[in-house]
Amino acid sequence: MTTHKGHAARLAQALSVVLDTEELPLRLRAWDGSEAGPEGAPVLEFRSRRALRRILWSPGQLGLSRAYVAGDIDSPGDIFAAFTALSSAGKFAEPGPFRRLTAREMWTLLRTAVRLGALGPNPAPPPEEAKVVKKGRLHSRRRDSAAISHHYDVGNDFYALVLGQSMVYSCAVWPDGSYGTESPESGNRLAAGLEEAQEAKLDLVCRKLGLRPGMRVLDVGCGWGSFALHAAGKYGATVVGITLSTEQANLARKRAAEAGLTERVDIRVQDYRDIGDGPFDAISSIGMSEHVGREQTPAYAAALFSLLRPGGRLLNHAISWNAGPTRPDPDSFIPRYVFPDGEMISLGEMVAALEGTGFEVLDVEALRRHYALTLRAWVSRLEANWDHAVKLASLGRARVWRLYMASSALGFEGGLTGVNQVLVQRPGGDEPPLRRTAWL
Incomplete structure (x- = not known):
């Protein structure tokens, strides 16, 4: 480890205590210009004493x-x-919550803060931190609505900048693995292919659901209406899309009108638990069930089962937690800044809930690597339009999204998280095809 005299060496010691590691794989740069750590390693810059105070x-x-x-x-x-x-x-190399520091480790951290003049009151959290955490009954309709608003009602223009013209905020489906992730240039290539990859995902969902003209489809968590528009425009379906985000609904309705699909696309601000006009021929749930919560998942599956006609299919596209039986840490970054009350469950838990309701599983497809590529494309778009993103939201919000999407990409690449499309059918009605060639 190479060091220069100054604060960086003490900061390295403090951070090593927090992370429970003997040697940091980073080069630290302190606010006084000093550095410590391996030459050539990625740099982590402490810009002020307040950073140490927050830690x-x-x-x-x-x-x-x-x-x-x-x-x-x-x-x-x-x-x-x-x-x-x-x-x-x-x-950071271990799944689950951080281990609490021992009294000795806290003393070491406190002593370092004293020596670096970093003692002081607890700084106020950045304004981008969610205010809904721990307020009201978990997954009540009111609290779920507030949690969704925190994440999605940050400006449609901001999302358009990150997501591109498709306005699809879920895993794309890429044609092959030739894009690579070895350099920033690979992110540019991914960003260039994003629209085509999202179109491929929307079409894949339509084929798995077996959509045909005149079918009535429910899109749970419809976002900005991209799947609803695709199903109505390309497959002739009549689609009811529901979301808890007012901003999403307003743009989805505008897009439907511009596409001349108002007669076939009905966008509502509505909770899935309040839908009373079933049955539907098919249901899509793309990137929504992560907001439902582990305890509510069986009831979620039962609600969608009741809304399907016999023989109707449901496609549930959801992120899964692959790193073992651990509960989410409410004091970690994602629930505090990104998805308040969100909860990833395992693929096994999701399939068990669907089967327990009475669904028959037709197909399961893992798309883990596809989501890593999608996230890298989004990061590339965000960084290429950084100044505009800051103007549209805030500097803090842009930094939240950069941290969230980059760290999530690494989670998918490392296998801590996955994403799966589970296709199920309510018994009765038409038999499913003998093989999956119907939708490949």
Whole structure:
């Protein structure tokens, strides 16, 4: 380890304590210009004493996240390289909540803060931190609506900048693995192919559901209406799309009108538990069930079962937690800043809930690597339009999305998280095809 005299060496010691690692795989740069750590390693920059103070008050992922969102910590250069190095160290390399520091470790951290003049009151969290956490009964209609609003009602223009013209906020389906992830240029190639990959995903869902002209389809968590428009425009379906986001609904309706599909696309601000005008011939749920919660998943499956006609299919497209039986840490970055009350469950739990309701499983397709590529494309679009993104939302919001999407990409690449399309059918009605060639 190469060091220069100054604060960086003490910061490296403090961060090693927090991460429970003997040697950091990063090069630290302190606010006084000093550096410590391996030459040539990705740089993590502490821009002020307040960064250390945040970590002292919340010694774990939350403190580090608050410091990054607030701009007290930065990672100049390739963010994926910095996060890859950080995720290999100590506590970031282990799934689940951070281990609480021992009294001895806290004393070491406190002593470092004293020596660096970083003691002081707990800094206020960045304004982008969710206000709905721990308020009201978990997954009540009111709390779910507030949680969805926190994430999705941040400006349609901001999302358009990140997602592109498709306005699809879920995993795309890529034709092959030739894009690579070895350089920033690969992100540019991914961004260029994003629209085609999202079109392929929407079409794949329509084929799996067996859509035909005149079918009545429910799109649960319809977002900005992309699947509804595709199903109505390309397959002649009549679609009811529901979302809890007013901003999403307004844009989805506008897009339907511009496409001349108002007669076949009905967009509602509505909870899936309040739908009373079934049955439907098919149901899509793309990137929505992560908001439902583990305890509510069986009731979610039962509700959708009751809304399908006999023989109707449901496609549930959802992120899964692959790293073992661990509960989410409410004081980690994702629930505090990105998806309040969101909860990833395993693929096995989801399939068990669907089968327990009475569904027959027709097909399961894992798309883990596809989501890693999708996230890298979104990061590339965000970074290429950074100044505009900051104007549309805020500097803190742009930093939240950069941190969230880059770290999520690494989670999918490392196998901690997956994403799966589970196709099921309500018994009765037409028999499914003998083989999956009907939708390949």
